Amino acid sequence: MNIQIINGPNLNLLGVREKSIYGDSSFEDYLVALRKRYANITINYYQSNVEGEIINKLHEVGFSSDGIVINAGAYTHTSVAISDAIAGIKTPVIEVHISNVYKREEFRHKSLLATNCRGVIAGFGMDSYRLAVENFVNG
């Protein structure tokens, strides 16, 4: 099984950025633990701050991988183009957020992506990613 994790803008700053909201672990450190826990599957990771590059990645892996876990960061709330890319590929996509976006500013309550995703997981810290992977592993 092949799972692709895609992180969007500013998530390269995890562990540095707004630690009270996003915690103090970098994604790279978290990924080591996640890969150890799911040693029998392949977890690929991609991060970009650029909307078009995220779309290119979705096109690249969206017909071959078994599942995509995406945290599109702020693009979640704004990007028709990423939503269309998710709609256009074959691989199921799960939207994740580290923070509970529904406890935060109102502009974070709306996801343009969710309608084209299998489901949404938000508010469990980094564990949101594991919960998404677990869903794909359980089929």
Ligand code: DQA
């Ligand atoms: C986020 C929530 C978004 O509203 C925000 O823009 C992010 C991170 C999260 O993981 O909680 O960059 O997607």
